[in-house]
Amino acid sequence: MSEPVVLLDAERRVTWSNSAAKNLFSTRIEGRDFGLFARQPELLAAIADVQGDMAHRRTAEIITSQPQExxxxxxASRIPPQEETRIRASGVARIGPPVVLLAFHDITHVKLVERMRADFVANASHELRTPLSSLLGFIETLRGPARDDAAARERFLAIMEEEARRMVRLVDDLLSLSRIESDTALPADARADLGEVVARVTGTLAPLADEHDIRFVLEKRTDDTLVHGDSDQLVQMVSNLVENAIKYGGEKGSVTIRLEDRPAVTHANGPGENGSLLLEVIDEGPGIAPEHLPRLTERFYRVDTARSRAMGGTGLGLAIVKHIVRRHEGELVIFSTPGVGTRVRITLPRMAATRTAKSPPRSEK
Known part of the structure; x- marks a missing residue:
């Protein structure tokens, strides 16, 4: 039995415990009052209820800190007579008759998921409430002081339109994230050409790049750009990365998109017997401080909240990228140096039948 189990007698003394329980409490507990080791009032009350015939079973949630939280x-369950007889027949030494069985079930992961879900709902509600509050404020103003002010009306309508579009982007990203998470368990075993995906994305985002005076540098160092993948999700992945690089990479710079062959290796998320294809998106922006890097793929996490919102960001872009990479059994690594720029590296497994001789490096600008 992998989870801790403890038997108590009528005096709340421990008569038997399995190895998992011994490891949990890190000391000898047999023959001693269980209250010396578990001082949580909720658990002790549950034991008292069962011992006092107030209930056949009680549950309690506790937190332990050793060796980790x-x-x-x-x-807590009362042992019925037939079960007590069976336990006695096992020959386990004990001080007195066991009357209470304590079964410990680890719910750490369940509680973590609950907290994540609650945080997600709270963050999503906050992100939607802000533009909604702005819209309501402008509507009130247009119905009152600005009713006959044509210039103010046009200005306010423009702001209202942008806030509405921001909510649409947020809802779209929330729906995308939900779909991608639901697809995570499904293998992405179709055929996708990452070179074509990059070409499609750069074409779509060319007007945005021109607006920021950003030029694309395409470094395609292999002609073999076929991978296992969902083309639509890969387009979304590359779009999110390139759009981030344009918006946060500084004005009048460049965004480099590199495709490169990787030899067959075994990586953390799965075997890469057929080799891998490396995608890098590199910007020349202000960079990101090291303490932010581990959290960049968290939902709604922003290094600079005000700047992100001003740029139209939802705080979900890299979270979506992370889940797409995970579904494709790839790897995602983010490098950044303040004052130099940021480089996002994604490695995806190749299709088995696409291995070709590596092409000589070439650069397209």
């Missing part, structure tokens, strides 16, 4: 659902 864990959360447990503890089920």
């Amino acid at each position: 864990r959360q447990w659902m503890v089920v």
Whole structure:
């Protein structure tokens, strides 16, 4: 049995515990009052209820800190006569008759998911409430002081349109993230050409790049750009990365998009017997401080909240990228140096039948 189990007698003394329980409490507990090791009032009250015939079973949630913090659902159950007889027959030494069985169930991951879900709902609500509040404020103003002011009306309508579009972007990203998460367990075993994906994305984002005076540098160092993948999701992945690089990479610079062959290796997310294709998106922006890098793919995490919102960001772009990469059994690594720029590297497994001789490096600008 992998989870801790403890038997208590009528005096709340421990008569038996399995190895998992011994590891949990890190000391000898047999023959001693269980209250010395578990001082959580909720658990002790549950034990008292079961011992006092107030209930056949009670549950309590506790937190332990050694060797690391864990959360447990503890089920305290009265041992029926036939079960007690069976336990006695096992020959386990004990001080007195066991009357209460404590079964510990690790719910740390469940609680973590619950907190993540609650944080997600709270963040999403906050992100939607801000533009909604702005819209309501402008509507009130247009109905009142600015009713007959044509210039103010046009200005306010423009702001209202932008806030509405911001909500649409947020809802679209939330729906995309939900779809991608639901697809994570499904293999992305179709055929996709990452070179064509990059060409499509740069064509679509060319007007945005021109607006920021950004030029694309395409470095295609292999002609073999076929991977296992969902083309639509790969377009979204590359679009999110390139759009971030344009918006946050500074004005009058360049965004480099590199495709490069990688030899067959075994990587963390799965075997790469057929080799891999490396995609890098590199900008020349202000860079990101090291303490922010581990959290960049969290939902709604922003290094600069005001700047992100001003740029039309939803805080979900890299979270979407992370889940797409995960579904494609790839790897995502972000490098950044303040004052130099940011480089996002994605490695995707190749299709088995696409191995070709590596092409000589070439650069397109």
